[in-house]
Amino acid sequence: MKHRTWLTLTLSALGWTAPVPLTAQAPGAGGGVRAERLRQELEARFAQQVKTELGLSDEQAVKVRDIMEDFARRRRHLEAEERRLRQALHAQLRPGIAANPDSVSRLVDRTTEVRVAYVQLLQEEMKQLTPILTPVQRGQLLLLRDRILQRIQELREQRRVQGRGTVP
Amino acid sequence: MTELSHLSDRMPAVAHARDSWSAEDLRHLASCSDCRAEWKLVLTGSRLGGELERELDVGAVTAAVTTRLREARQAPRLRFPALRWAALAAAAAAIVVAVALRQVTPGPGNPTAVSQQALLPELEDLSADELETLFEVLPAADALLEPGIPGFEDLTEDDLKSVLRTLEG
Numbered sequence: 001m002k003h004r005t006w007l008t009l010t011l012s013a014l015g016w017t018a019p020v021p022l023t024a025q026a027p028g029a030g031g032g033v034r035a036e037r038l039r040q041e042l043e044a045r046f047a048q049q050v051k052t053e054l055g056l057s058d059e060q061a062v063k064v065r066d067i068m069e070d071f072a073r074r075r076r077h078l079e080a081e082e083r084r085l086r087q088a089l090h091a092q093l094r095p096g097i098a099a100n101p102d103s104v105s106r107l108v109d110r111t112t113e114v115r116v117a118y119v120q121l122l123q124e125e126m127k128q129l130t131p132i133l134t135p136v137q138r139g140q141l142l143l144l145r146d147r148i149l150q151r152i153q154e155l156r157e158q159r160r161v162q163g164r165g166t167v168p
Numbered sequence: 169m170t171e172l173s174h175l176s177d178r179m180p181a182v183a184h185a186r187d188s189w190s191a192e193d194l195r196h197l198a199s200c201s202d203c204r205a206e207w208k209l210v211l212t213g214s215r216l217g218g219e220l221e222r223e224l225d226v227g228a229v230t231a232a233v234t235t236r237l238r239e240a241r242q243a244p245r246l247r248f249p250a251l252r253w254a255a256l257a258a259a260a261a262a263i264v265v266a267v268a269l270r271q272v273t274p275g276p277g278n279p280t281a282v283s284q285q286a287l288l289p290e291l292e293d294l295s296a297d298e299l300e301t302l303f304e305v306l307p308a309a310d311a312l313l314e315p316g317i318p319g320f321e322d323l324t325e326d327d328l329k330s331v332l333r334t335l336e337g
Contacts, residue, residue, distance in 0.1 A: 035294070039291050073289075076286075077189060078190075080188045081190035083293060147305050148290075148305055155298045155301065
């Protein structure tokens with residue numbers, strides 16, 4: 001354990017442990033400067049639309065942003081875990097290779113847990129926004145985000161159908 | 169692979185924001201003092217030199233180290249082998265620090281540094297081409313109200329009644 005710790009610590013400090021580009025998070029995933037620039041632009045537009053479509057005051061905007069950032073961080077962990085689980089599941093279910101039933105069972109159980117946790121986060125976020133936003137504003141926010149998440153889901157589905165990556 | 173080694177292997181990536189802990193990982197870290205201590209060490213290690221990065225001129229350091237090495241080769245050899253090794257180790261350490269600092273510097277080359285504050289982590293696994301298509305559902309703010317198309321505030325009472333009648337059929 002001690003050797004491992006020091007080795008890991010040293011490599012970590014040097015930033016030399018198997019550099020994992022963003023693209024490694026999922027096949028077809030968007031690393032690179034262009035993708036990051038687009039991501040930033042989309043984030044900025046989303047934040048702007050939340051403010052304008054909901055008609056937020058400056059004070060409301062700050063509070064809403066704080067809450068949304070906090071929940072986005074938590075969703076980020078779940079998203080990353082689900083990507084890992086999907087990769088592992090795909091690895092187990094490769095054609096021509098016998099899957100390990102116990103592993104598959106664990107992966108499926110954990111994946112569903114993660115998805116439930118994801119929905120619970122959205123629910124909890126809406127609860128925390130209740131004292132800040134009116135019911136109409138909450139509805140607008142829900143629809144705005146739904147529109148984006150639905151499109152993202154479509155893109156992932158397209159990717160899966162086109163077989164561009166092993167991870168849908 | 170055991171839970172311990174699994175977490176240990178991923179610690180550097182998480183420390184550099186290239187990976188993240190799952191809920192299960194966090195639970196384990198909360199319950200295992202060994203792993204928690206290891207994670208604390210890794211995290212601290214990954215931040216070493218963070219304060220220096222603004223002041224360190226990587227190019228200058230590299231040039232200085234190269235020059236010094238050249239001089240060392242031309243100069244008479246040090247008497248004590250231990251001192252030679254120490255000089256080499258110091259030079260290597262300087263290069264390593266320079267390289268490491270370049271790798272951890274946030275900026276355009278390190279996209280995750282920006283993504284930490286993002287509101288839409290769901291964008292992270294999308295390619296640039298896929299991201300492009302999302303502009304359809306997130307048009308620019310000025311495109312939402314195109315110039316030349318009047319908003320309701322520009323209409324008279326009669327106009328508004330007319331619009332209402334149209335909407336009501």
